[in-house]
Amino acid sequence: MSVFDIFAKLDREKTAKAAQPIEWLVVGLGNPGAKYEGTRHNAGFRALEGYCSRTGQKIDKIKYKALIGEGMLGGARVLFMKPQTFMNLSGEAVRDAAAFYNIPPERVIVLSDDISLDVGALRVRAKGSAGGQNGLKNIIQHLGTDEFPRVKIGVGQKPHPEYDLADWVLSRFTADEQQAIDKACADAVDAAACIISKGCPAAAQEFNGKRVK
Known part of the structure; x- marks a missing residue:
């Protein structure tokens, strides 16, 4: 095969992929702006940013x-999304994109922070309540259902009960936590790919509780 044939083949593959319809949304949650970069609440953004990197x-x-x-993940064409509203209005972006591409809730995967999990742990869920996470709460409101898959990224519990929750989720990870959160964010996108290719039960079995060794 000549070099021209190789380039022609790559062009055909690229065109074929581009022609595939968007089948899934993969949404990373966070707050926009430099003020919030690296905070616990921006774990969803961090997961997608790491994947891009x-x-x-x-x-x-x-x-x-x-x-x-737009890109490929888990063998399907997906729309990656980072809502640029603040966290508690994340559902507006998800609703509009899902409506435009006619994507059902069960094909909307949300990556979000979770304060009930240790830093670095993951939890894959096919559906469920918001668990106090305002972005998930707003998505549930705008989609009209809680039956969409999510990958929860552990960001750690408040250091003591009196600690203000808003201050905690808007705090940054310590130096000792960086390796664990980076690994979890990478695994979160892999878990989303597994949901797409194998389903939520398989992704939960493979990734739930996964930690840095």
């Missing part, structure tokens, strides 16, 4: 009140 995926177009990018 590793793979070259772009999430840089503005639409649906979000930064978006």
Whole structure:
């Protein structure tokens, strides 16, 4: 095969992929702006940003009140999304994109922080309540259902009961926590890929509780 044939083949593959419809939404939750970068509440953003860094995926177009990018994950064509509303209005972007692409809730995967899990732990769920996470709560409100998959990324519990919850989720990870949260964020996107290719039960079995060794 000549070099021209190779490039022609790559062009055909690229065109074929681009022609595939968007089948899934993969949404990372966080608050926009430099003020919130690296905070516990931005674990969903961090997961997608890490994925972009590793793979070259772009999430840089503005639409649906979000930064978006089309790509392949788990063998399907997906729309990656980082809502640019604040956390408690995340559902607006998810609702609009899901409606445009006619994507049902069971194909909307949300990556979010979870204060009930230790830093670095994951929990895959096919459905369920918001558990006090305001972004999930707003998505449930706008989709009209809690039956959408989510990958919860552990960010640790408050150090003591009197600690203000808002202050805690807007705090940054300690130096000792960085390796664990980076690994969990990478695993979170892998878990989303597993949900797409194998389903939630398989992803939960493989990733729930996963920690840095």
